[in-house]
Amino acid sequence: MNYEIGMVIRNLDTIKDMKIQFKNIGLILLLLAGLAWPGQAEIKLPALFTDHVVLQQQSDVAVWGWADAKESVVVKPSWSDEVYSTKADKTGKWKLNIKTPVAGGPYELSVSDGTEVVLHDIMIGEVWLCSGQSNMEMPMKGFPGQPVEGSNMDILKSKNNNIRLITVPRGKTPVIKDDFNGKWVTASPESVAEFSATGYYFGRLLNEMLDVPVGLIDVTYGGSCIQAWMSEETSVPFNDTPLPKMDDIPKVPNRTPTVLFNSMLNPVIGFGMKGCIWYQGETNYESPDQYEKLFPEMVAEWRKLWNIGEFPFYYMQIAPFDYSMFQHDTINPKFNSAYLRDAQRKSMNNISNSGMAVIMDIGEKTCIHPKKKKVGGERLALWALGDTYGIKGFGYKSPSFKALEIKGSTVVVSFNDVGEGLCIFEQDLTGFEIAGDNKVFFPAQVYLRRKSVVVSSPHVEKPGAVRYAFDDFVIGTLFGTNGLPVSSFRSDEW
Known part of the structure; x- marks a missing residue:
């Protein structure tokens, strides 16, 4: 920038020789000032706030960015008459919260510190982090x-x-x-x-x-x-x-x-x-x-x-x-x-x-x-x-291990969230193991009830623990009637 200023000054005589008429020599000074001292930097928003962004509905959502230190920032959403304002801190960072309506759109969002930035095609809806x-x-x-x-x-x-x-x-x-390099895009x-x-x-x-x-x-x-x-x-x-x-x-x-x-x-x-x-x-x-x-x-x-x-x-x-x-x-x-x-x-x-x-x-x-x-x-x-979201009438939870009831040499395993019961979808029920106090597990014989299973083994006279599908690789065979599989589990802490 200093090199450019020097070139302008050194060529003033040339400008006169070319008989370029300036009505006001102050114009030259303004031009030089513009080169030496750039004007206010444009307000900056992070990658999360670009065109096509989705904002969480019916919430006080945070909006933030950067401006000149101590500069006033005004935010105006098109979905309401509300005007929000704040001031950037000494590092230039600013942040405020704005209210969002029920799902809908598209809308616009104006952010200005004297220089306006407008976000277009904003939708209001449901936002989820996937990590x-x-x-x-x-x-x-x-x-x-x-x-x-x-x-x-x-x-x-x-x-x-x-x-x-x-x-x-x-x-x-x-x-x-x-911040990061990225932007919102529509599904395509x-x-x-x-x-x-x-x-x-x-x-x-x-x-x-x-x-x-x-x-x-x-x-x-x-x-x-x-x-x-x-x-x-x-x-x-x-x-x-x-x-x-x-x-x-x-x-x-x-x-x-x-x-x-x-x-x-x-x-x-x-x-x-x-x-x-x-x-x-x-x-x-x-x-x-x-x-x-x-x-x-x-x-x-x-x-x-x-x-x-x-x-x-x-x-x-x-x-x-x-x-x-x-x-x-x-x-x-x-x-x-x-x-x-x-x-x-x-x-x-x-x-x-x-x-x-x-x-x-x-x-x-x-x-x-x-x-x-x-x-x-x-x-x-x-x-x-x-x-x-509270939708009713369907199953969304897998049946989960609840408790053991030991009856002699057999164990009754009960489950939470069984709904209409357990099922095996026309396959063999495998993967259950049973152990006694010696902590040695043996494959179990399994009898399927509507909402529980009964397990036993001729090798375990006094059972103390049951495990299901407890291996690195195994295919689950026990499901709820909602089609959701039962998790692998163990009743012990061995």
Whole structure:
């Protein structure tokens, strides 16, 4: 800029020689001032606030951005006569809350600090965060060599102005970020092909049943451990190694505590939403006891930071898979992903306003990414439709283990949420094991009642514990009559 000013000054004589007439020499000074001191910077909004955004209906939603320090900012939504104003802080950051109406649109939103920015094609509806590791990240088009069943036709038919999508790019460092490169897009074959399959099928069913716009925010990173999605404050009690410093470049960012929280989640914290769906746990399968503590802590932290109450948190139970394909500590008696699934099962009692979608029937022995993403995504949606939105008359909960009643050499296993009963859909009922005080489990003989099962074994005279489908890879055979599978479980704490 100084070079340009110098060139203008040095050429003033040339300007006179060319007999260019200036009515007011002050004009030259104004031009020079414009080069030396640029005018007020245009107000800036984060990627979350672009054209096509979906805002949570009937809420006080946060809107934020950046302007000059101490500058006044005025926000005007087209859906009301309300005018909202605030001032940027000394760093230029500003934030305020605006009221949203019932679902509808399209609307506009004006944001001005003297220079106006207008967001177009805003819809008001239901907003959900979709987070986790690769099974949530897996796009509708699939991974190389790993398809999403039926997705090609679903992609083709996906054009829908009332489903909007945005994806946060993968984070690489522990640096705390407040924005990302991205924008909201409407559902179309091109955009849906790249979006989370689990998230899309979840949102599509919500849109169909609620008949309102749905916004989905994809914040995922394949192979990530749960610690990477937690802040430094929450992670400290659970880590024996030093947390990364801000100038570190982790070799494995998705498995480094705090990295994804800082670089991916932080930019979306506080954005108005209804709730979250979560699909993660495969990376933590070797530490089920720790996961059982970490998971509720993470959810509690997210809820505290969003400051919108105990929003719904629905999560997918990890699918059965043969983890013995990986190198592992064979001495560890809990090297069995069923223990992680059990930690997830028990988390429903430790996380309020939560629900677990069970997928014991769609796991694949040699692929950790089940191809039936529609089944899983829609089971998460069933939880939201029944539990959050209060639709009646259908089943959305899998039957779950309730209690044992020991009667001599037999055990009666009872269940919660059995509805019209249990069934096996014309297949053999397998997967039950029974043990005595010696803690040795034997395959059980099973008798199916309408709302319970009776198990026994000639090798166990005095039973003390029962397990069901408690292996790395197993196909669930017990269902509720609503078609939802029973989770693997154990009655013991051995």
